[in-house]
Amino acid sequence: MLRKLLLSIAVILSLSLLAVAVAIARQRPPVIDGSDGEAEPLAWWSQKAIQALFDYRVGSGARSGYIALFAHEGEIVYATTSGWADVERRVPMTLDTPVRIASMTKPITAAAAMSLVEDGLLSLDDPVSKYIPVAGGLRVATSFERNADGGFDTVPLSSPLLVRHLLMFASGIGGNSTLGDDSDLEALWQEQGAHGGPGSLQQRVERALTLPLFEPPGTAWRYGESADVVARVMEVASGQPMPEILQQRILGPLGMTHTEYLPPPERQGDLALVYTQDEKGHLVRAPKRIDEETDWTPGGGGLVSTAGDYLRFGLMMRNRGSLDGVRVLEPETVAEMTRPHVESGVLVDQGLEGLGWGLGMSVVVDSAKSITIDHDGDFWWAGYFGTYWAVSPEADLVGVVLSQNEPGPYSGLAFAPGAAMSLALAGL
Numbered sequence: 001m002l003r004k005l006l007l008s009i010a011v012i013l014s015l016s017l018l019a020v021a022v023a024i025a026r027q028r029p030p031v032i033d034g035s036d037g038e039a040e041p042l043a044w045w046s047q048k049a050i051q052a053l054f055d056y057r058v059g060s061g062a063r064s065g066y067i068a069l070f071a072h073e074g075e076i077v078y079a080t081t082s083g084w085a086d087v088e089r090r091v092p093m094t095l096d097t098p099v100r101i102a103s104m105t106k107p108i109t110a111a112a113a114m115s116l117v118e119d120g121l122l123s124l125d126d127p128v129s130k131y132i133p134v135a136g137g138l139r140v141a142t143s144f145e146r147n148a149d150g151g152f153d154t155v156p157l158s159s160p161l162l163v164r165h166l167l168m169f170a171s172g173i174g175g176n177s178t179l180g181d182d183s184d185l186e187a188l189w190q191e192q193g194a195h196g197g198p199g200s201l202q203q204r205v206e207r208a209l210t211l212p213l214f215e216p217p218g219t220a221w222r223y224g225e226s227a228d229v230v231a232r233v234m235e236v237a238s239g240q241p242m243p244e245i246l247q248q249r250i251l252g253p254l255g256m257t258h259t260e261y262l263p264p265p266e267r268q269g270d271l272a273l274v275y276t277q278d279e280k281g282h283l284v285r286a287p288k289r290i291d292e293e294t295d296w297t298p299g300g301g302g303l304v305s306t307a308g309d310y311l312r313f314g315l316m317m318r319n320r321g322s323l324d325g326v327r328v329l330e331p332e333t334v335a336e337m338t339r340p341h342v343e344s345g346v347l348v349d350q351g352l353e354g355l356g357w358g359l360g361m362s363v364v365v366d367s368a369k370s371i372t373i374d375h376d377g378d379f380w381w382a383g384y385f386g387t388y389w390a391v392s393p394e395a396d397l398v399g400v401v402l403s404q405n406e407p408g409p410y411s412g413l414a415f416a417p418g419a420a421m422s423l424a425l426a427g428l
Contacts, residue, residue, distance in 0.1 A: 039073035046427020047078055050420045057416050058083035061283045063386070064275045065093035066416065067402040069307045070424045071315060074396075078424065079307075085272035085404075087283065095307055098258055099272045099402045102301045102383035106227045108250055108259075108313060109299035110167055110360020113234055114333045115249040122237040124164035128229065131236040134209045135161055140172060141212040144183035152185060154212045163233060165217040166226045167359040168341045172213030175225035185214060194228045194298065201242060201296045205232040221345045221357055231299025242297040253328045254312045259305040261297050271304060274385055277410040286406040301384070307400045310389055314398040317379075318391050338379045338391075340365050373422035380421075388417030395425055 041047075054066040065083025069076060081093040116122040129136035138161055139154035147153050165171040174181070174189035175196075189211055190196055194204040205228060214222055231242050238245055243261055251259050262268075274286040296302075312323060317338070321329035329337075340356030340363045347355055347362070354369030355362050364370060364378040380390035386403035401417035 039071075039075040039077055040428070041077040042070065042072070042424055043427035046423050047080075049423045049427075050078070051080055051082065053416055053419060053423070054080070054082035061281075062277075062412065063403050063405050063416065064283060065272065065403065066420075067093050067095060067097060067099070067307045067400075068420055069095070069311045069400045071311060071318075071398045072396060072428060074315060074318070076311075087273070087275065093272065096258070097272050097402075098270055098304045098306050099387065099404050100262065100274065100383075100385050101303050101305045101310065101387045101402070102385050104305070104310065104381055104383040104387050104389055105299065105301050105303040107317075107361045107381055107389070108246060108303065109227050109231060109234075110337060111313075111317075111329060112245050112249045113163075113167060113230055114329060114337060114359065116234060116237055116245075118330060118333060122163060122234070124162065124167070126163050127160040128163060128166065128209075128233060129160060131233045132205065132209060132229070134206050138209060139212055140216050141185055141214060144185040144214065146184045152188075152212050157213075157216060159217065161213075161217045163230070164341075164359075166230045166233070168218070169221050169223060169226050169357055170215075170218050170342055171224070171226045171229070172215040172217055172219075172222065173208070173224040173226050173229060174211075174214050174222065175208065175228075176223045185212065188212075189224070194225045198295065201228070201232050201235065201298065204296060204298075205229050221342045223347075225300060227300035227360070228298045231297065234299070242299065250313070250328060253326045254316055254323055256305070256309040256312055259303055259309045261302050262294050262304055264294055272404045274404045274406050276406040276408045277412070279410055281410050281412075307402055310400045310402075311398060314389055314391050314400060318393070318396070318398050337361070338363060338377075338393075372418050373425045375425075382414075382417065386414045386417060388421065390421050392425060395428055397425060397428060399424055 050068065057063045058065055064087050065085060067081050070078045079095055081095060083093050085091045085093050085097045117124060139156055142153045142155060161171055174186050175193035192211060193208040208225055234245055235242055275283050276286045278284045316323040316328060317334060320331040320334045321327055337359040339358055341359060342357040343365055346357050354364060354366035356365040357363060358379060361379050361381045364374050364376055367374050367376050375392055375394040377394060378390060378392045382388045386405045388401045390399050399421045401420050405411060
């Protein structure tokens with residue numbers, strides 16, 4: 001009797017271990033080269049803390065799921081998932097689940113723009129009007145509120161809008177109400193800016209550049225539609241549409257085979273679904289369609305990607321422009337992108353301090369003021385649906401954390417991706 005019991009336990013344990021082995025095999029990190037040798041893994045407590053954070057957020061119904069990859073000294077040292085790509089159908093998040101990365105498109109756009117600069121097709125000091133003539137008539141508002149006639153008081157620019165101003169996000173261009181700007185001028189940008197109506201990239205950008213700027217170019221950081229204007233400049237400068245530019249200069253050379261602009265609905269079957277929270281805080285499918293804008297190719301959003309693909313981009317930036325023996329940017333170009341061109345004012349209205357801005361991404365300028373664990377010189381950016389990417393040169397850590405949640409009035413803070421990066425840094 002005891003022998004049968006022991007045999008049964010042994011069989012159960014064997015089956016359990018087999019199931020675990022199968023699950024691990026399915027979740028094996030993608031093969032991403034570029035390592036410098038044997039890297040130390042994250043501390044066990046760091047791994048446990050990250051997993052517990054994700055599992056708690058999923059188990060409590062705060063978020064549908066997470067994906068995370070971390071590379072130290074060029075090697076993947078931790079990979080994990082939690083939760084669901086499709087809650088209702090119980091489709092799990094996996095390391096290769098594609099997601100909408102929204103504003104994490106911006107660093108990729110910036111890298112492609114700088115590739116054009118390297119090839120002499122574009123200069124940071126070119127006036128934008130060289131590529132988009134309507135920009136020659138830009139004016140700046142003297143007040144963000146409408147005047148008695150219902151219009152805006154404006155003055156001409158004292159110096160032209162330059163390509164570098166677009167990449168610095170110091171262009172004066174608006175169009176992002178998610179940061180809480182409820183001025184009349186921001187409302188106008190929402191109505192008539194690049195995201196305010198239908199059309200191609202060219203049509204949308206040309207419409208936007210008839211609107212008054214918030215500030216004179218080069219004077220203040222503003223999170224708006226600068227990257228979308230950059231995309232149109234890139235098209236004119238290269239003579240290619242934006243998808244071809246990204247594929248030829250960044251995605252193809254880096255082997256980012258799962259990254260593309262949001263495909264049409266019939267090809268979205270593998271995408272993680274987007275969720276949000278109802279008035280009771282319960283997890284529900286996002287009420288509006290996220291797939292309606294497949295008719296244009298912005299520079300500030302629109303891409304879908306996987307954790308493995310975006311880690312390849314991060315490792316290229318960590319390697320100062322190359323990966324797997326393929327160089328896409330010169331080291332001097334990466335250094336220029338990741339140094340602070342704007343020293344202050346970045347996301348201060350979101351309660352964040354210590355951040356500056358490079359070319360297409362944020363840069364930590366004072367880690368002592370940061371609310372997270374980081375180092376001066378770290379560069380990163382996040383996406384609207386809860387995606388996050390960061391490179392810490394001092395710690396030699398690259399991290400990608402992905403989720404899919406549309407922010408709403410009952411969503412709470414999307415703190416887990418940044419917290420996971422902090423836990424990873426602490427665990428080195």
